Amino acid sequence: MTMDRDEGSKRIPLAAAGAAVACLLALAVVFTKDLIGKGPGRDDIPKLSPEYADTSTVRKVRTEMTFDGAPCQACHEGAEPLQGNPHEKGIFHDHIELNHGRNQHCFNCHHRMQPADFSNFDGSPIKLANIQLLCAKCHGTIYRDWGLGIHGRRSGFWDTTKGSRKAQVCIACHNPHWPIFKPLKAAPPPHVNPRTRAKANKAAGAENPGGRD
Amino acid sequence: MTQAIKDYVVFVGRCARKTLDGDWRYYLWMTALTAVSLLGLNAYCKQLVAGLTVTGMSDQVSWGLYIANFTFLVGMAAAAVMLVVPVYVYKDETLHDVVIFGELLAVAVIVMCLLFVTVDLGRPDRFWHMIPGIGRFNWPISMLSWDVIVLNGYLALNAQISGYLVYMVYLKRKPASIWYIPFVFIAMFWAISIHTVTAFLYVGLGGRPFWNSAIVAPRFLASAFTAGPGFLILTLQVIRRLSSYKVTDKALFMLRDIVQVSMIINVFLLLCELFKEFYTDSAHVASAKYLFFGLHGHYGLVPWIWTAMVLDSAALALLVLPFSRRLRYLSLACALAIAGIWIEKGMGMVVPAFIPSPLGEIVEYSPTLNEWLICAGIWAFGMLLYTTLLKMTIPVLTGQLTPQKSAPMSIESETVWHGNFRDTA
Amino acid sequence: MAEELKPGEAANEISRRAFLAALATSAVTATAAALSPLKGVADLPTLEEFLRLHYKELTPEDKKAILERIAAQVEKDYGVRPNITDPPPIPGVEFGYALNIGRCIGCRKCVYACAKENNQSRNPQIQYIRVLQMRKGSIDVESSKTDYEGEVPKDGFYYMPVQCHQCRKAPCVKACPVQATWQEPDGVVVIDYNWCIGCRYCMAACPYGARRFNFEKPEIPKDELNPEMGYLSNRPRPKGVVEKCHFCLHRTRKGKYPACVEVCPTGSRKFGNLLDPESEIANIIKTKRVYVLKEEVGTLPRFYYYFNL
Numbered sequence: 001m002t003m004d005r006d007e008g009s010k011r012i013p014l015a016a017a018g019a020a021v022a023c024l025l026a027l028a029v030v031f032t033k034d035l036i037g038k039g040p041g042r043d044d045i046p047k048l049s050p051e052y053a054d055t056s057t058v059r060k061v062r063t064e065m066t067f068d069g070a071p072c073q074a075c076h077e078g079a080e081p082l083q084g085n086p087h088e089k090g091i092f093h094d095h096i097e098l099n100h101g102r103n104q105h106c107f108n109c110h111h112r113m114q115p116a117d118f119s120n121f122d123g124s125p126i127k128l129a130n131i132q133l134l135c136a137k138c139h140g141t142i143y144r145d146w147g148l149g150i151h152g153r154r155s156g157f158w159d160t161t162k163g164s165r166k167a168q169v170c171i172a173c174h175n176p177h178w179p180i181f182k183p184l185k186a187a188p189p190p191h192v193n194p195r196t197r198a199k200a201n202k203a204a205g206a207e208n209p210g211g212r213d
Numbered sequence: 214m215t216q217a218i219k220d221y222v223v224f225v226g227r228c229a230r231k232t233l234d235g236d237w238r239y240y241l242w243m244t245a246l247t248a249v250s251l252l253g254l255n256a257y258c259k260q261l262v263a264g265l266t267v268t269g270m271s272d273q274v275s276w277g278l279y280i281a282n283f284t285f286l287v288g289m290a291a292a293a294v295m296l297v298v299p300v301y302v303y304k305d306e307t308l309h310d311v312v313i314f315g316e317l318l319a320v321a322v323i324v325m326c327l328l329f330v331t332v333d334l335g336r337p338d339r340f341w342h343m344i345p346g347i348g349r350f351n352w353p354i355s356m357l358s359w360d361v362i363v364l365n366g367y368l369a370l371n372a373q374i375s376g377y378l379v380y381m382v383y384l385k386r387k388p389a390s391i392w393y394i395p396f397v398f399i400a401m402f403w404a405i406s407i408h409t410v411t412a413f414l415y416v417g418l419g420g421r422p423f424w425n426s427a428i429v430a431p432r433f434l435a436s437a438f439t440a441g442p443g444f445l446i447l448t449l450q451v452i453r454r455l456s457s458y459k460v461t462d463k464a465l466f467m468l469r470d471i472v473q474v475s476m477i478i479n480v481f482l483l484l485c486e487l488f489k490e491f492y493t494d495s496a497h498v499a500s501a502k503y504l505f506f507g508l509h510g511h512y513g514l515v516p517w518i519w520t521a522m523v524l525d526s527a528a529l530a531l532l533v534l535p536f537s538r539r540l541r542y543l544s545l546a547c548a549l550a551i552a553g554i555w556i557e558k559g560m561g562m563v564v565p566a567f568i569p570s571p572l573g574e575i576v577e578y579s580p581t582l583n584e585w586l587i588c589a590g591i592w593a594f595g596m597l598l599y600t601t602l603l604k605m606t607i608p609v610l611t612g613q614l615t616p617q618k619s620a621p622m623s624i625e626s627e628t629v630w631h632g633n634f635r636d637t638a
Numbered sequence: 639m640a641e642e643l644k645p646g647e648a649a650n651e652i653s654r655r656a657f658l659a660a661l662a663t664s665a666v667t668a669t670a671a672a673l674s675p676l677k678g679v680a681d682l683p684t685l686e687e688f689l690r691l692h693y694k695e696l697t698p699e700d701k702k703a704i705l706e707r708i709a710a711q712v713e714k715d716y717g718v719r720p721n722i723t724d725p726p727p728i729p730g731v732e733f734g735y736a737l738n739i740g741r742c743i744g745c746r747k748c749v750y751a752c753a754k755e756n757n758q759s760r761n762p763q764i765q766y767i768r769v770l771q772m773r774k775g776s777i778d779v780e781s782s783k784t785d786y787e788g789e790v791p792k793d794g795f796y797y798m799p800v801q802c803h804q805c806r807k808a809p810c811v812k813a814c815p816v817q818a819t820w821q822e823p824d825g826v827v828v829i830d831y832n833w834c835i836g837c838r839y840c841m842a843a844c845p846y847g848a849r850r851f852n853f854e855k856p857e858i859p860k861d862e863l864n865p866e867m868g869y870l871s872n873r874p875r876p877k878g879v880v881e882k883c884h885f886c887l888h889r890t891r892k893g894k895y896p897a898c899v900e901v902c903p904t905g906s907r908k909f910g911n912l913l914d915p916e917s918e919i920a921n922i923i924k925t926k927r928v929y930v931l932k933e934e935v936g937t938l939p940r941f942y943y944y945f946n947l
Contacts, residue, residue: 011651016237017660020244024664027248031255031671036582045761048862052750055900149918150738150926150946153905155895158917159728162893173905181904187746189785191763195269195581195853233658240661247665255672262678264877265836266762266853275841275851335836335851335878338683342692342816342835349692349817349833357815357839419935420809420845499780571847571932572768572800573780 045191052187057153057172065116065128067092072115099178101138109134109176135170146170224383227614228605235604246597253590256583257332265335267583273576274567276333278584281559282591283329285440287411288433288558290322290367292441294404295471301397307467311449311460313610316375317602318445319404323368325595332587356414363407370400375606383609384616408433415566423500423566426489432482433558438475439528440554442468443547448599450544456607462540469543473532476550480529483557503575504565511568513577517560524553681855681877692817693830693870701869704832708873715874716863724869725891727824733885733940734825734912734919736928737799740945741906744769744790744797748898748907752801755886755897756872757864759856766883767801767898768847779931800931801898802827802848802883803939810840810849819880825912825940826885828870834879841880845935849882885909912940 030036065072075092093106103109111117117125118134126134136143145151146167153173157163173181235243260267270277293315299305300312331337342348343361352358374396381388412430419425446468453460490501504514528550536542569575580588608614690696690704705722712720749767758764770782774794782798791797808827811819818833819840841849855877867873868888875881886896890909899907910917915924919942922928928942 010654012240012654012657013237014650014652016241017652017657020240020657021660021664023244023248024251024661024668027251028664028668028671031251031668031674034675036252036586042761045763047859048750048754048760052747053754053897053901054747055751058903145925145946148921148925149908149910150922151905153902154918155900157893158890158895158910159731159893168905173903181741181743183789183791184743184745184903186744186787186790187750189746189787190749190765190768192576192785193271193762193853195266195271240657244661248668251668251672254669255675258673258675262675262680264852264854268853270853272841272850273847275838330837333837335838335880336834336876338688339816339833339835342818342833349695351815351817354812355815355839357813357837361815414839418809418813418843419937420843420932496778496780567842569780571779571845572770572784573778573782574768574784574847 043191043194046188049187055155057168058182058184059172059175061169061172062128076115096177099180100176131171132169135176221380224380224616225605227617228379228609231608231614232601232604243597243600246593246600249593250590250597253587253593256586256590259583260332260587261337267581269579269581269584271576271578273570273574274564274578276563276567277578278559278580278588279329279333281563282555282588283326283333284411284433284563285555285558286322286326286329286595287364287408288437288554289441289444290319290326291404291408291434291437292445293319293371294401295438295442295475296445296468297397297401297404299467301394301401305467307461307463311445311464311468313375313378313606314448314452314603315441315445316371317606318441318448318599319371320368320375321595321599321602323364323371324598325591326364327368328591328594329588332591356410356417359410360407360414363403363410367400367403367407370396370403374400379606379609383614405434408437415562420571421566422497424562426486428482428486429562432479432486435475435479435482436554436558439472439479440551442471442475443550446472446547447544450540452603452607457611458607465540465543466538469532469537472547472550473537476525476529476532479554480525483525499569500565503568504561508569509575511575511577513579514560514565514568517556521553521556521561524549525557528553687832690832692833694817694820705869708869712863712867712874716858716860718860718863718865720863720865720867720873722867722869722873723888725888727822727826728891729823730911730913732825732912733804733890734910734923734942735804735885735940736908736919736922736926736942736944738904738906738908738946739796739798739943741904742769742797742799742902743904744771744786744792744795744799745903747901747903748799751897751901752883754862755864755889757856757858757867757874758850758881759852759854759858759875760862761857762854764850764852764856764881766848766850766881767799769797769799771795772798798931798943800846800848801941802885803846803931803937803941804883804885806938806940807936809843809845809935809937813839813843815839822870824891826887827882828884828887829880829882830870831873831875831879831881836878836880838880845932845937846939849880851880852877 067075098104107119109118111119111125114125117127118131120126120133121137132143132146142151149167152170153168154165155168156165158165170176170179175182256267268277268279293312296308296312296315299307300309331340334340343350343358345352345362350358350361352362374393377393378388409430412433415421415424416426416429446465449460449465449468452458487501490498499508502508503511504518507513507515528546531537531542531546531549537546564578568577687707691700696704701724705724709720709722712718712722746767746769749765749769752758752766753760753764756766758766768784770779770784771786771792772779772782772795774796779798786792786795804821804825804827806821806825808821811821811827814820815837816833816835818835819827819829821827836851838851841851852875856875858874863874864872866888868891871884871887886894886898890896895909896907899909908918908922910919912919912923914920922944923942926944926946928944930939930942
């Protein structure tokens with residue numbers, strides 16, 4: 001590749017000329033046949049399960065007090081609660097698992113005389129519709145936070161001039177008999193792109209690409 | 214005025230004609246470069262159609278080989294200043310006749326830089342949003358907007374200087390200082406600024422501790438002043454072997470001094486950075502740890518950086534030892550330094566800052582074949598452009614290409630062109 | 639590829655002119671072949687799309703025409719007529735977000751509700767929210783994990799979801815060379831997907847890894863498209879641009895809660911107007927101990943974490 005010397009040379013060796021032309025033409029074939037440089041493959045990512053975006057609460061809030069479909073009054077006439085050890089009276093409420101802090105007794109919360117209602121400090125009844133007042137008896141600070149919107153779920157409109165806001169009550173998320181929030185199955189982890197995953201797996205000891213312990 | 218433009222166009226046309234002259238080796242060289250450029254073009258077309266999904270980049274490692282090459286090449290372009298300063302500031306004539314090759318290299322390399330930025334864009338069709346006045350330029354806030362200005366400005370400056378000086382040699386006229394001296398001095402500062410701004414691109418990001426270090430700009434400059442003149446040492450040897458242009462050994466050895474000192478500073482600054490990272494051993498060391506030793510079972514960049522370290526050390530050893538007073542070893546040292554710095558500044562500087570991600574995820578990066586092809590294509594195109602520029606200018610500089618209707622040549626103008634631009638300083 | 643020539647073969651030559659002609663022809667052929675993948679381009683911008691002005695320079699008529707154009711495109715691509723709007727910021731409102739890491743169980747429902755609401759690409763997958771599983775006793779994100787599976791919460795861990803923090807001093811806004819991303823008066827950092835050039839400098843700048851890039855044309859099943867769209871928020875994005883959380887602009891500017899707040903089963907996510915002293919977000923900042931992630935970077939996020947059991 002002389003820069004300027006053999007100006008006079010007007011002839012090119014056939015072999016070199018052929019090689020140059022052949023190289024470019026071969027390249028044209030390579031391009032037309034799309035022989036190199038394919039894009040990366042794709043994974044099938046499962047379709048989103050609708051439950052991942054389901055906005056309903058983890059529990060259904062009941063609107064009336066029933067047990068196995070029957071109203072409380074069907075058994076509890078409301079005059080006097082059952083006396084003695086409740087376990088000897090039958091097995092109706094046996095599958096209720098009570099795991100609510102120090103609470104051992106139904107009547108800590110349920111009203112003795114009006115079984116469809118709940119009991120306030122002074123024995124006055126609290127209606128199901130105001131259930132948060134019952135919880136507030138012990139969980140005062142949380143009740144305060146709930147009122148301020150700090151605790152619990154709110155949905156609808158943050159700007160109440162434009163629409164209504166719904167504050168979910170305690171029992172929409174907490175089972176009153178076992179109030180700690182139950183574990184949920186996590187929605188799928190982020191999909192690791194095939195572009196990066198292949199390499200990540202190749203690296204020694206990379207059992208968990210995209211994260212680690 | 215129109216006549217002047219017409220004359221200039223004729224001059225460029227005649228120079229361009231020269232690029233068709235050559236023997237079979239020249240044609241094979243140019244064909245090979247064209248072929249690789251086309252491979253890159255083809256790969257880029259695929260990227261245009263499919264998107265950047267054909268690269269190895271991800272949301273976590275959002276910059277890769279393109280920006281790595283860009284960073285390295287900005288340095289190569291800036292390196293022309295190391296030839297200009299001795300000649301124009303210290304009036305040292307040794308490098309006088311080779312300055313032009315540094316400037317032409319800057320032109321070719323800046324074009325490569327711009328290409329690398331373009332191929333990295335997700336929406337190249339919207340490039341005009343970046344044009345000041347027409348688009349919506351976030352200047353002076355965005356460092357990238359500064360980069361657009363300084364790179365294009367530097368391209369214009371070097372094109373002006375080399376274009377003007379070569380034309381004057383062609384016309385056998387003494388260059389008028391007003392038409393190039395101011396540009397030369399602006400270009401000096403501009404050269405420093407292009408690489409500083411490129412460094413600031415990284416330094417300014419508080420969320421990436423690996424980059425957020427004040428030493429990055431000096432490191433960039435030191436490595437640039439190694440790689441750039443190193444590349445010129447190699448080029449000049451080719452030029453003097455294949456053309457009748459005279460390049461003295463003295464010039465090559467002066468470049469050696471520049472490369473030598475720059476390399477020492479480069480390695481020193483690197484060690485400073487490494488000390489800060491590893492001695493402090495704070496949470497911010499994660500990226501450096503990943504780079505040098507691997508992190509939590511991920512070792513993607515470890516081979517890269519140790520290759521760079523070996524190349525850098527070998528180059529440094531060769532450069533400081535008297536071996537490199539022999540051209541063969543000097544060339545070897547330059548080649549090693551260029552390769553080492555290319556890795557250190559590219560894959561070793563750009564990629565580790567993304568690993569681990571700001572959220573602690575480790576997503577590794579390695580370039581895909583398509584990405585490599587695009588990079589190779591741009592390099593080949595850059596070399597093609599540089600060869601073309603050399604091919605256009607050397608016949609002028611050696612006096613083989615003169616105005617057709619040669620005016621009666623005065624003794625005075627004879628001396629002017631014979632020394633190329635010796636009169637100028 | 640170049641065979642060595644021996645002196646004896648020197649006669650075996652062709653004229654340079656003929657050679658150059660052949661070379662030029664083959665080069666043109668190869669170039670044409672190299673360009674052949676361009677036949678597959680499906681999303682070339684129209685001339686009016688190409689020439690349109692920056693969001694802030696659009697007249698109301700321009701904007702209307704653009705919304706209409708996008709609606710027509712969506713209808714063509716997805717067979718659904720979208721209701722695409724561009725709600726303006728509400729005066730006197732600055733949005734803020736708080737997340738109770740004492741309550742979050744890491745179920746990732748927010749991630750998927752967000753993807754659905756905001757028409758995020760399903761494949762390749764784009765998600766605005768990353769949920770970090772953090773070891774108790776550490777707030778270092780580098781000890782976190784994002785790929786946990788199964789029942790949550792797991793013993794010994796807590797969960798910290800991260801999304802765009804809508805920083806008051808947003809590094810991404812500073813980084814963008816073309817002002818394709820900016821901060822609105824209500825504090826939300828938005829992106830004009832029709833202005834972004836896809837340089838990804840904002841992604842490098844973001845200390846929270848909040849930004850996502852459309853490496854390919856996004857893919858959303860037709861039956862899952864959310865037709866309630868906002869120009870700066872959840873309309874389908876083109877290939878090659880950056881996107882991120884925008885606090886569900888098309889919902890929140892109409893007074894609604896963002897999708898992630900609506901879906902959170904534990905009520906860990908809180909949203910409201912920072913300027914309203916009675917809002918839940920103002921109350922949280924007033925009464926709880928809140929922190930922001932990576933405060934040392936100085937980005938002043940509008941996204942707060944607090945713990946409250």
